[in-house]
Amino acid sequence: MQKPSSQPTSTSGVLGRGTYSESLRIGAILRKETVGGIxxxxxxxxxxxxxxxxxxxxxxxxxDFTFGYEPWHLELSLGAWAADGLLAIFFFLVGLELKREFVAGDLRSPAKAIVPVAAAVGGVIVPALVYVAINLASPDTLRGWAIPTATDIAFAVAVLAIVGSHLPAALRIFLLTLAVVDDLLAITIIAVFYSDDLSVTPLLLALIPLALYTVLAQKYRQFFHLKPAAAWFILLPIGFVVWALVHAGGIHATVAGVLLGFAVPVLHRKGTAGPDAGPGLAELFEHRVRPLSAGFAVPVFAFFSAGVTVGGWTGFVSAITDPVTLGIVLGLVAGKPIGIVGTTWLLTKLTRVNLDPALRWMDLVGVALLAGIGFTVSLLIADLSFTPDGSTNDHAKVGVLTASLLAALIASILLRARNRRYRAIEAEERVDADHDGIPDVYQEPGRESAETVTAPDPDADTPGNRPGTR
Incomplete structure (x- = not known):
């Protein structure tokens, strides 16, 4: 018999819990990102x-040490290799996570997707408008309008780990969804607005290995005799060719990472699901690539990108008063939460969607402030916006670092103030009165029965073993 709750535990509306399988999967991802964030x-x-x-x-x-093969446009500095090469690994995972969310996750339902997606869009538009408003009188610096639009999920999760927050599953899912959609918007912005000197021939040639990669990935069980590990060694060189051609074509090479992630199937094919199917290709790639991304690629990029000469207190004051720096700081620290919370509040007024009664708007503000930690992608866009060796680029990076620290500090204060309530929600989410392995709050009337039969592997590539390859 289900134990009654002392607080309302609505599972619909803004910041609802979602399904148990999704909660497990998101929790597993965030635990892995914590180490990378630190x-x-x-x-x-x-x-x-x-x-x-x-x-x-x-x-x-x-x-600035350079190496590589110049005829293939690959004679790059170590900093450029980190930005164009290593970050492509990170964005490959972004592509995988985006596809998983919209094909196998809770966001496959438009009713569940509309709030976090709209909030993410608001969290991109408002910071950009704040930056543009502050830099309107300086056309040369307007190119940096996209710098304060990004969210760094690894840094945000590291903040959660450091402050010891017992953030409820609903808030964690909302934060990760915001970050994933934010990454999609960021890579779209990079592809559309920060691609220079396009070369059509390499881009057209890139379609050939990309098509081959897609076919092999979708049909890997036939081609590789049900051994996903074999696919790794075949698909990796093909993926590198796609990356090199996209880079030579003038589009930032991280876009290739997202496209390759989209090509990987996240569900088992019909007839191969079940306990004897083995790990799926998306699961295999995630297990192998995520530690490489979080433990090496992103930290190395941060090492080569974050090194900016401040010039002591005088230099810091000079940087912080630059409209570029002010636009970034206000965009991330104020524009992000205003865009996210404002868009969410507007949706509650225009639709029948309400904030989950177990939480408060302050909780959403805390998560929105965490989303104001731009860092990795913001540093990347800063390098794409301004000459790397110029003072404007240095000031932009000072703005990114300052804003990320401020957002982390303010979010930590708000979330720690709510930790007692979060512990109560966490305890409620662990109650399993019928001892079936599924917490009772995920078995309330009206929830999907398929999600309450067994507790799925949080790392599995399909929460419900649905048929079909996508």
């Missing part, structure tokens, strides 16, 4: 210290 903070701090030390010249010499 490494990200450490490497960024090391870069800032080194770049402002007496040995600063050696840092910039290392960052």
């Amino acid at each position: 490494l990200l903070v450490i490497t960024a701090a090391a870069a800032i210290i080194w770049a402002n030390s007496p040995a600063a010249d050696s840092y910039f010499a290392l960052r």
Whole structure:
């Protein structure tokens, strides 16, 4: 018999819990991102210290050291390899997560997707407008309008781990969904607005290996005799060719990572699901790529990108008063939460969707402030917006670092103030009075019965073993 709750536990509306399988999957992802987020903070701090030390010249010499094959447009500096190459690994995971969310996750339902997607869009538009308003009188700096639109989920999760927040499943799912949709919007912005000197021939040629990659990925069980591990060794070189051609074509190479992620199937094919099907290709790739991305690719990028010479207190004051810096700081710290919370509030007024009664608007504000931690993608867009060796680029990075720290600090204060309530919700979500392995709050009347039969593997590539390959 289900144990009654002392608080309303609505599962519909804004910040509803969603399904148990989705809660498990999101929790597993965020636990993996925590270590990467802490490494990200450490490497960024090391870069800032080194770049402002007496040995600063050696840092910039290392960052600007070039190698590669020039005829393929691949003679790049270490910093460029990190931004164009290593971040493509990160965006490959973004593509996988986006596809999983909209094909196998809770966001396959338009009714569940509309609020977080709309909130993410609001969280991109408002910061951009804030930046443009502050820099309107300076056309040369308007190119950086997209810098304050990004969210760094790894850094945000690291903040949660450090402050010890017992953030409820609903808030965690909402935060990750915001970040994933935000990444999609960011990569779209990069592809459309930050692609220069396009070369049609390499881009057309890239379609050939991309098509081959897609076919092999979709039919990997036939081609590789039900051994996904074999697919890894075949698809990786093909993916590199796609990346190299997209890079040569003038589109930022991280776009190739997203496209390759989209091509990987996230569900088992009909007839191969079940306990004997083995891991799916998306699961295999995620297990192998996520540690590489969170533990190496993103921290190394942060190390080469975050190293900016501040110039002491005088230099910091000069940077912080620059309209570029002000636009970024206000865009991330104020524009992000205003866009996210404002759009969500507007939806509650225009539709029948209401805030889950177990939570408060302050909770949404705290999550929206975490979304104001731009960092990784914001640093990338700063490098694409301004000349890397110019003072404007340095000031933009000071803005990104300052805004991310401010957003993290304010969010930590708000979320810690609510930790007692979060612990109560967390305890409620663990109650399993009928001992069937599924918490009782996920078995309330009206929830999907298919999601309450068994507790799925949070890392599985299909929460319900649905047929079909997508």
